[in-house]
Amino acid sequence: MIRSDLVLRLAAQNPHLYERDCQAVVDAMLGRIADALVAGDRVELRGFGSFTxxxxxxxxxxxxxxxxxxxxxxxxxxxxxxxxxxxDRVNPEVALR
Incomplete structure (x- = not known):
């Protein structure tokens, strides 16, 4: 999935938001993650993963x-x-063991 696909999916799941608003949200999130990494911080998104x-x-x-x-x-x-x-979501058969 690329950034534009993510924006389109967010817009489809949230019909009350304009596509440009979804674009701004995605850009803001990715920008803040990048800023934190540049500053040397660790970014953790619970349930998803962590960037270092x-x-x-x-x-x-x-x-x-x-x-x-x-x-x-x-x-x-x-x-x-x-x-x-x-x-566990990527490897559901392993999670059952």
């Missing part, structure tokens, strides 16, 4: 085409961990 920023250290990599060693700079990576309810 993890630092990856600098390392020595290798150019796959030539095999020449290259330096890979340290960087931040986004990590997502699904919540228990979401894991």
């Amino acid at each position: 920023v993890k630092e990856q250290r600098a390392r020595q990599g290798r150019n796959p085409r030539t095999g020449v060693p290259v330096e890979v700079a340290a960087k931040a990576a986004l990590a997502f961990k699904a919540g228990k309810e979401m894991r």
Whole structure:
């Protein structure tokens, strides 16, 4: 699902709202999540999952085409961990055990 699909589904489920209002809600939510992650905070949506920023250290990599060693700079990576309810919805047969 892409952002525009999400907006259309929200608008369909909430006929009292205009599509542009649903767009504003989605943009505001995603913007706040992004702002929190940029600030180094952890974002947890109960029942869905949590987003965190993890630092990856600098390392020595290798150019796959030539095999020449290259330096890979340290960087931040986004990590997502699904919540228990979401894991159970995605894997219903595992939840029954």
